[in-house]
Amino acid sequence: xxxxxxxxxxxxxxxxxxxxxxxxxxxxxxxxxxxxxxxxxxxxxxxxxxxxxxxxxxxxxxxxxxxxxxxxxxxxxxxxxxxxxxxxxxxxxxxxxxxxxxxxxxxxxxxxxxxxxxxxxxxxxxxxxxxxxxxxxxxxxxxxxxxxxxxxxxxxxxxxxxxxxxxxxxxxxxxxxxxxxxxxxxxxxxxxxx
Amino acid sequence: xxxxxxxxxxxxxxxxxxxxxxxxxxxxxxxxxxxxxxxxxxxxxxxxxxxxxxxxxxxxxxxxxxxxxxxxxxxxxxxxxxxxxxxxxxxxxxxxxxxxxxxxxxxxxxxxxxxxxxxxxxxxxxxxxxxxxxxxxxxxxxxxxxxxxxxxxxxxxxxxxxxxxxxxxxxxxxxxxxxxxxxxxxxxxxxxxxxxxxxxxxxxxxxxxxxxxxxxxxxxxxxxxxxxxxxx
Numbered sequence: 001x002x003x004x005x006x007x008x009x010x011x012x013x014x015x016x017x018x019x020x021x022x023x024x025x026x027x028x029x030x031x032x033x034x035x036x037x038x039x040x041x042x043x044x045x046x047x048x049x050x051x052x053x054x055x056x057x058x059x060x061x062x063x064x065x066x067x068x069x070x071x072x073x074x075x076x077x078x079x080x081x082x083x084x085x086x087x088x089x090x091x092x093x094x095x096x097x098x099x100x101x102x103x104x105x106x107x108x109x110x111x112x113x114x115x116x117x118x119x120x121x122x123x124x125x126x127x128x129x130x131x132x133x134x135x136x137x138x139x140x141x142x143x144x145x146x147x148x149x150x151x152x153x154x155x156x157x158x159x160x161x162x163x164x165x166x167x168x169x170x171x172x173x174x175x176x177x178x179x180x181x182x183x184x185x186x187x188x189x190x191x192x193x194x
Numbered sequence: 195x196x197x198x199x200x201x202x203x204x205x206x207x208x209x210x211x212x213x214x215x216x217x218x219x220x221x222x223x224x225x226x227x228x229x230x231x232x233x234x235x236x237x238x239x240x241x242x243x244x245x246x247x248x249x250x251x252x253x254x255x256x257x258x259x260x261x262x263x264x265x266x267x268x269x270x271x272x273x274x275x276x277x278x279x280x281x282x283x284x285x286x287x288x289x290x291x292x293x294x295x296x297x298x299x300x301x302x303x304x305x306x307x308x309x310x311x312x313x314x315x316x317x318x319x320x321x322x323x324x325x326x327x328x329x330x331x332x333x334x335x336x337x338x339x340x341x342x343x344x345x346x347x348x349x350x351x352x353x354x355x356x357x358x359x360x361x362x363x364x365x366x367x368x369x370x371x372x373x374x375x376x377x378x379x380x381x382x383x384x385x386x387x388x389x390x391x392x393x394x395x396x397x398x399x400x401x402x403x404x405x406x407x408x409x410x411x412x413x414x415x416x417x418x419x420x421x422x423x424x425x426x
């Protein structure tokens with residue numbers, strides 16, 4: 001009799017435990033814990049600081065992608081920072097420098113003297129587009145500024161070449177000639193200052 | 195003796211169930227954990243690499259906007275979850291990170307003359323009308339003010355990595371591009387196109403009152419996607 005009671009009690013405890021297990025399982029079905037933070041920037045206004053009238057006629061666009069790095073020698077290992085900068089050098093003429101007597105018309109003949117071809121804007125790197133390629137060690141903002149300046153110098157050196165300036169000039173002459181011909185002038189002579 | 199065994203058995207079952215229950219609770223770690231630094235440095239070519247693309251064109255830039263933006267990011271570490279159907283969202287103490295990145299950018303509007311033809315010119319006696327192609331807008335440059343960048347990093351957090359900084363700067367760039375339609379740059383570009391072309395037409399012999407510089411149409415907000423060039 002005593003054994004029977006013990007078995008019944010044990011069975012009852014087991015049933016309660018199993019029921020409790022299933023209840024707990026269903027209650028904790030949607031449980032989760034996550035540790036993290038937002039990746040998005042906060043919404044902030046964009047302010048217009050200046051509006052400028054310009055007259056830059058671009059004849060050659062040189063898009064550059066420059067990978068630059070800096071290495072700091074360490075006792076055990078070297079630290080390194082590698083970034084990829086993007087920029088577009090625009091070559092052409094500044095129409096604001098067009099002389100008042102730059103164009104001479106004689107019937108259907110036209111002679112035009114355009115200002116010198118050069119780099120239209122010294123700000124040509126899109127730094128916000130920069131990609132971080134590799135980083136080891138801790139680097140300061142000063143180091144990043146030095147990398148920007150290095151990329152700037154490299155782009156000038158590689159893109160602002162005599163060949164590219166000549167190509168811009170040749171294309172400028174061709175484009176202006178085409179435009180003047182569309183305006184009805186048959187004999188067009190374009191000269192660009194050197 | 196039997197009673198002791200029974201109690202031990204029951205305790206064992208309860209322990210087993212607790213272990214199973216704990217295993218079913220999903221724990222998601224911080225997805226932002228930075229990977230451990232690898233030893234790639236040895237394999238990197240330290241010679242600067244340059245890729246260039248040269249393109250002939252005929253674009254007249256008529257308006258330049260200089261814009262300024264302070265990119266901010268509040269990187270508070272939060273413990274989020276749900277336990278027993280109760281949701282919670284707690285800020286982890288001493289784990290704040292904040293950054294403010296001042297940035298300047300140049301946005302320019304241009305008219306592409308590469309397809310300019312007779313169709314763009316209308317003549318009527320001494321009068322001439324030049325119908326210009328649609329103006330296009332492009333961000334020509336941007337500069338991060340590294341000197342005035344400010345950051346605060348909590349005791350338990352790692353410093354902002356270069357990759358994170360680049361990501362915030364790219365997001366700032368996109369935010370500037372999204373705000374272009376509110377700047378009224380096409381109106382300025384249209385007005386300035388006349389300032390460049392009218393003196394040239396005057397030199398060709400036309401009287402100022404006989405010169406009309408026109409655009410195909412007035413641009414509505416629906417046209418913006420076509421006018422803004424994301425990559426030049």
